[in-house]
Amino acid sequence: MSPTDTDALADDLLAYIDASPTPYHAVRETARRLEQAGYRALDERESWTLKPGERVYVTRGDTSIAAFHLGTAPVDRAGFRLVGSHTDSPNLRLKPNAQVAKNGYQQLGVEIYGGVLLHTWTDRDLSLAGRVVLLEGGKPRGHLVDFRKPLLRVPNLAIHLNRGVNTEGLKLNPQEQMVPVLGLESAGAVDLRAMLVKELSKGGVKAEAADILGYDLCLYDLQPSTRSGAHEEFLHAPRLDNLASCHSSLTALLTGPASREATSGVILFDHEEVGSRSAQGAASPFLRTLLERLTLVLSDGKPDAFHRAMAQSFLVSADMAHAVHPNYASLHEPKHQPQMGAGPVIKSNVNQSYATDGESWAYFAALCREAGVTPQHFVTRTDLGCGSTIGPITAGQLGIRTVDVGNPMLSMHSIREMACASDVAAMVAVLRRLFA
DSSP states (O other): OOTTOHHHHHHHHHHHHHTOSSHHHHHHHHHHHHHHTTOEEOOTTSOOOOOTTOEEEEEETTTEEEEEEOOSSOHHHHOEEEEEEEOOOOEEEEEEEEEEEETTEEEEEEEEESSOOGGGGTTOOEEEEEEEEEEETTEEEEEEEEOOSOOBBOOOOOGGGOTTHHHHOOOOOTTTSOOOEEEEGGGOOOOHHHHHHHHHHTTTOOOOGGGEEEEEEEEEEOSOOEEESTTSOEEEETTHHHHHHHHHHHHHHHHSOSSOSSEEEEEEESOGGGTSOSTTSTTSSHHHHHHHHHHHHSSOOOTTHHHHHHHTOEEEEEOOEEOOOTTOGGGSOTTOOOOTTSOOEEEOOTTSSSOOOHHHHHHHHHHHHHHTOOOEEEOOOTTSOOOOOHHHHHHHHHOOEEEEEEOEEESTTSSSEEEEHHHHHHHHHHHHHHHO
């Protein structure tokens, strides 16, 4: 695929999203694309033997992945050029003892993961996907599962029973009113574990219900990603925040030059939406450990090599940005209203919700100029709170120069979000300049 083919890149993003209903599937799809491009997997439990020019990747927890195209120059001299994004999105996830029988219905209990726009999950055809951990040979082993069919629904309450809904708003109690319906009790008993075993068998995994030791299962909207608009300029898809940034960084890494002086890397973390505090989140030692190990085998071996490498390095924290909303423009800072279709957004916050400063802003702006792209700027209104990203966390972990950027979008944290097709190619072009 040509890195300048705007429509092909937009369509490829939608295919990437549809193949990635959960962070587990996003990592699997990312690894598949990496291996197609000649990357090989490294195991954190083993010693590494590497040489300049190699292409490698590492996964952790099945939901975070890092890939590196090793440069020709020692990393303590040339540093790392990195892009960080996240694989997770707000959604509904099953509780351990999920099955509920109530008023003649069979339901599944869920927890709310991240800052979900709850009302957007009502009256949707929902399916179930994630990881099931089986006992195999006396040891636990995870397998991915995806039902790929309508299974669940969170039915709305009829207006006749909620007369004020259009004037007072829809108020949903996540414990009581977000419990999806799975079936009718009168239709026969349903065993979730038996359902999982049956679905696993379609992929060639043989097991009994008693073999299931645990699971991590997410609900997702079954409607495929699509394009819309008078000129098909818009993208409608789940999980654009932040699989769109994962796709842009991965595509830039894979379509960059065959040989490069500095080591290029992409790190896709899990758990950003819930604070990044996990074994594979941005607040973990995952990235630092990887960079330390790479420095040991790709530098002059001096004790301060890692610290010199960090001083030479740069990180782009890529997470989607807020486009100005035509129906709520007053909620946006007047001089910082990014437009969809107008290119990447540099995000700033003096209280360090974003890691951007004048130097990192200038660095990214220079990359945009090289790519023939004009960046936009986003600042939250002074009287509103500001969201955050992996940028400040990673900068604090590594002491590395960092800029926060993202493509503009609407409906952030909805079950279906909205972005612009042409922005995909623009971001890829700029990130390719980072890796050049």
